[in-house]
Amino acid sequence: MSRTVSSTTSPEIHQLASAAGLQRGWRDVEGNEQEISDMALAGVLHALGHETGSSRQIERSLAGIAEQTHGLPSMLVTEVGLPTALPSKASSAEITGEDGVTQKIAVENGVLGVVSQPGYYDLKLGRRCIKLAVAPRECPWPAPDTRRMWGTSVQVPALRGVVPRAFGGFGELAAAAKALGAKGCDAMAINPVHALFPGTGEDYSPYSPSSRTFLNASMADPALLGFPALPPEASDELIDWPAALPKRLAELRAIFAGLGPQLRAQINLASGDESEALGRHALFDALDCHFRPGGAKGWRDWPAKFQRPESAAVKRFAKDKAEEIEFHLFAQWMARESLAAAHRQSRDAGMDIGLITDLAVGVHLAGSDTWAMRDAMLQGLTIGAPPDPLGPLGQNWCITGFSPKGLRASGYRPFIEMIRSALRSAGGLRIDHAFGLARLWVIPEGEPSSNGAYITYPFLDLVRLVTLEAHLAQALIIAEDLGTSPSGFTHAVTSRKMLGMRVLWFERAMDDGFIGAHDYPANSVAMTGTHDTPTVAGWWAARDLDWAEKLGRLAEGTDRTEAEERRDWDRGLLWSTMTGSSERPAPGDTDAVVDAAVNHIAGSSSVLAITPLEDLIGEMEQPNLPGTTHEHPNWRRRLPEPLDEIVRKPDVAKRMRVLSVR
Structure with a gap:
């Protein structure tokens, strides 16, 4: 080397x-x-x-x-059955669980004795009291028996319902869950539904949210909660976010304006049960709506006196704009209850897992999280990837995340609230770029990616906390592990029964061929693709090469002819692996290839097989083209029809039967 x-x-x-x-x-x-x-x-x-x-x-x-x-941390994190070293000279300890039961735990030579039940405790060491988190050894396992389960991945805004709307929301998600559940589907993995900036379509990527703890209120569906349905509207092939999101915000405001005092009081009571953080988020959204018409794009463009939540100016604003803040609390309540209704629909439809939510790796630099949790977040640093032979310039994702120092100082409270929120209405959670639990490539703002470095995170604490929250929610965890794994990462997650991802395109053998279905590990999710990869039909027809040529993104030193020659060779490798045949379809004949790819992952050894909706229907285009913003219609594509119509199509029904019986 x-x-x-x-x-x-x-x-x-x-x-x-x-x-x-x-x-x-x-x-x-x-x-x-x-x-x-x-x-x-x-x-x-x-x-x-x-x-x-x-x-x-x-x-x-x-x-x-x-x-x-130096000294005691705000929280100690350990596992059931394991002694825990204490940064304290205490000779005895007491723990009190959330049920109020107190028990003595022995301390010998600075080591706390074992705790047998997972959960959160108050730990008293002499006169000091800190938090203690005790994780189980493993996350819940997804399979109820020995059968392999299957699901599909869904971009929620792409969904269509019976009533035409500008984009799909939780109502369309609930209807899709009913249609898919009736066909034997076990899980729906959805794109992140984190909070975006309210009512503006400028920053609509689900992976650049304002907050990862709260929800995208535009996804709320009043009809799921007994309110009048949202009005029908024009529905195009591509979503016009700058027009659609302000209109949806206005529609939610109209519903709020029509609430009676009794219902308002009930909603306020339900919101009051949430953490103090919810109030800060609603306050942020109110401030954003106030300053954005003047050109501000997040809190860093606000007047200085509004840039800290505890300032006198912010407190005056909160008092003067109480009605506006109450609206944003209502919008969050409606989104939260709508998502819960969609998850219930998935389980009622027969899904064993139901919704699998997605946790983005970071947040917008000027969003709610960075404003409300300044001390817990990295400041002046963005997240990306280092330069390497496959990406000589590296990557800067223009987002930021938690500070390792801030997490420890806060007793991991923001991290726990984020994970708990993601699992509140879900049977599972996919952690995007799960390597970020161990390390993140951070770059000083304004600098190229080559001027960054990896910063380490308290990985063992974080992975234990994820395991504990999964146990409390009885939900599975998918740790997205595509790329170069940090040392010790794979053992730590697999030993806790977190599922890795095995995506068809990346499962290559030493000779550069594709591996067989039975070579996929059991503790993984087998997938024909992700939102960031070409669809099966698009790859076979070289649609991704069309885009690469159009945008000047072909591999350095490679022209279209050379790229086509390489693709033709890879087609042969893929087809022979999937079918054992050397007679493969022509590049324009994609249906048979999609069938073979679905059959391939259906026959894998993975405990869960996921086929994106785009592959179930044989779609050419992918939802997102990494490294682009407006050059490609990222996060804007719609499905051609509602799911209950799509699943009745013969080719789609056949693929779902294959997934169900293998």
Whole structure:
């Protein structure tokens, strides 16, 4: 393996980087060891609040880190049956569970004795009291018996209902669940339905949300809750988000305006049962609606006196705009109850799992989470991916996430609330880029991706907390593990029965062929594709190459003819793996290939097989083309018909039967 070495080195910078949780190197997709320059390390350290300009500054930064890590944390995280080392000299301990029952736990030589029941506890150590989280050893296993389960993945806005609307919401999701459940489907994996900025269609990517703890209120469906249905409207092949979202917000406002005082009181009471964070989010949405007409795109464009939730100006705004804040609480209540109704419909329709929600890896830089939880979030840093041979420039996703330091200081409360919210109305959760539980590539704002570094997270604590929340919700966990895995990641998640993802296109053998269905591991989800990959029909017909050529995205040094030759070779490899035959269909004959791909994952050893709706219907186009924004109609495509009509089509019904009987 080759090794890239920086031209200058500073042991002091390296010591500070290590103390701050930064990794000086990483292994790229080809197995080469790469090293980060001291200049890049210093840039990331500066963004984290650590000065590096002189030896004295570095000493002060090291002393500050040591002070922060000294003493008892806000929360200890452990597992059932395991003794836990205590950063305390206490000789005895008491734990009190959420049921109010208190029990003594032995402490010997600074080690807390085992706790046998998973859950959250108050841990009393002498005169000190902290939180204790005790995780089970494993997440719930998805299969109720020995049969392999199957599902489909769904982009909720793409769904159509009997009544035409500009985009699909939780009402269309509930109807789709009923149609699919009747055909033996066990699960519907949906795109993230996190909160976006209210009523604006400028930032509509589900993977760049305003908040990951709250919901996209535009998905709410009043009819699911007994309110008058939303009015019908024009329904095109592509969603016009800038027109559709403001209109939907106005429709929700009209419903709110018609509420009687008794119903308002009931909704306010239900919202009051939620965390204080919900009120801050509603306040943020009210502020965003107030400032956005003036050109502000998130809180960083607001006047300075409104940029902190605790400011006097924000408190005055909250008092003066109480009615507006109440509307946004109502919108969140309606979205929450609508999603719950859709999940109930999926279970009532016979699905063993029901909805599988999706957790985005980060949030918008100027959204609700970064405003309301400033101390818990990374500041001045964006998330992306490092440069490597497959992506020489690296990637900057222009989002941010939790701060490792902030998570520990908060006792992981924001993380727990986020996971709990995602599992509230679901039978499972997919964690996008689950490697982010262990490390994230962070880049100083305004810098190229090459000036970033990996920052480590308290992985064991986070994976245990996910396991505990999955246990409490009795839900499965899918850890998206596509790419180069951090050391120790695979064992940690698989030993806890989190499911990895095995996507057809990436399951290649050493000779570059495709692996057989029976080579897929049991503790995985077998998939014909994801929202970021070509559909089966699109790949076979080279539709993805059409887009690559159009946008100048063919591999460097490769023209269309060479790309076609490579694709033709790969077609042969795929077809022979799936069917054992050398006589393959022509590039324009996609139906037989889609059938073979569905049959392939249906015959896999994976406990769960998922076929995206786009593959069930033989669609050419993919929902999202990574690395593009407006060049490709990302997150805008609609399905041709409602699901209850689609599932009756002979080719679709045949594919679902294959999934059901294998």
